[in-house]
Amino acid sequence: MNKFETELLNGNFVISNCINCNQVVWPPSNYCNICHNETKWCDSKQIGKIIEFSKKNNQYFCLIEIEQNLRVLGEVLGETTPKINQKVQLKKCSYNKTPQFMFELLPN
Amino acid sequence: MKKIGIAGYGSTKFSKNEIPIEELLLESTKQVFDSTDNLSQDLIDGVIVSTNDNSKYLSAILSELSGIKPKISHTVEHLCSSGSNAVISAFSYIASGLADVVLVAGGDTIGNPGQVLEWDKTRGEFNHPIYWGSLFTKHHKRKFNTTEEELAIVSAKNHKHAIDNPNSYSHNAYTISQIMNSKPITDDLRILDCSFPCSGSSSLLLASEDTIKKFTDTPIWISGIGQKTDSASFAKNNLSELSTTVMASNDAYSMANTNPNEIDVAEIHDAFSVCELMAVESLGLSKKTESAQFIRNLFNTENRKINPRGGLIGAGHPLGATGISQIIEITQQLQNNAKKRQVSNAKKGLIHNMSAAATSSSVIILES
Secondary structure (H helix, E strand, O other), X not given: OOHHHHHXXXXXXXXXXXXXXXXXXXXXXXXXXXXXXXXXXXXXXXXXXXXXXXXXXXXXXXEEEEEOOEEEEEEEOOOOOOOOOOEEEEEEEEEEXXXXXXXXXXXX | OOOXXXXXXXXXXXXXXXXXXXXXHHHHHHHHHHHOOOOOHHHOOEEEEEOOOOOOOHHHHHHHHXXXXXXXXXXXXXXXXXXXXXXXXXXXXXXXOXXXXXXXXXXXXXXXXXXXXXXXXXXXXXXXXXXXXXXXXXXXXXXXXOOHHHHHHHHHHHHHHHOOOOOOOOOOOOOHHHHHOOOEEEXXXXXXXXXXXXXXXEEEEEEEHHHHOOOOOOOEEEEEEEEEEOXXXXXXXXXXXOHHHXXXXXXXXXXXXXXXXXXXXXXXXXXXXXXXXXXXXXXXXXXXXXXXXXXXXXXXXXXXXXXXXXXXXXXXXXHHHHHHHHHHHHHHHHOOOOHHHOOOOOOEEEEEEEEOOOOEEEEEEEEO
């Protein structure tokens, strides 16, 4: 497992940032896809907003934008119907063959 | 640039049977030999296989099985648009002069591994295509007030067209009501809104203008090509349009010196019902807000302009074969040889093939 995956297993969502231009490089990579300099590991921000969502069985799955270059598909916990642009907070993350991101709704 | 055309083709039936990939590729290749005048193994300079299968060295294996000793042979993998990209590679070899005649054989088996892109960590645990299909659908409903009925019409139309395609995996007609009441996969996707992987193979023979007359009196010319890749990760996608399709089609129209109004018939990558609506918008075949009405009108008037072979939803989706099967359909249409599926007086046709939620798209324009 790489650092991204082991950190997720420990409940930490880490991303890579360019040491030169400070861009978020997502998905994580050893090199920046803009200036090709090396990257370093950083903690991700924890707050995002809902771009779109749908539901399978009782699980809401959402496209969430944490910052401009950082979007993930994650679960929004609870039974409340999400709203577009509603803020969410990362509640839990893990790794089991794939990354797992779980968010909770924040009042707008 | 040299004119390059389609000199012959062959296809297996698409099915849910487990069939070895080598067997599938050989079957469609044999059909190319059986149906193409004056074709012999020594005339083929290149053999390109398109597939997502994990088997190794398939172009060399196919060459050996069919008795070809090509100057160029390799595999092309590009998920769902492997087939059209293999054809683009073959076109380029002929255009460059490295080859004069190239066989492109595409195929996949029902259990092929090309349905999930494990590398894409942005999808989290939601890595199956049904999740991006659901988000595209929900977004289209939200943005354009698209209804469940309008989505079901896409599937009803394409299943109906597939009945007249002898190679399609489905020959069932479904009513709009049956589709709307079919098993829900998510809140925004029903099972009959989805295309399905299956086993199948399709092959094409491409040749230069100088050579093609040896093989056919009715060559169909590749006049436009566009291919655009934005990313591999789904989460970077714009949900409002198939942006790579917009760019690829602009390049293809420009190369062919044509425009959407001149396209008589098109094969569109309807991985899910919503993809057909988004694709006709992004290709400029309908206005942005009118795609559902455009498809409804085709359905109501039994006009087969879009997806006459049944699309992916009706014909099935053996990933490496799909783009090639689409090209064969448009070739038959332009040769006035599509039998019950024939669109009258078709002179110019378009193929749209895409991968991984349209993170990349390929567009090819054919002319008679």
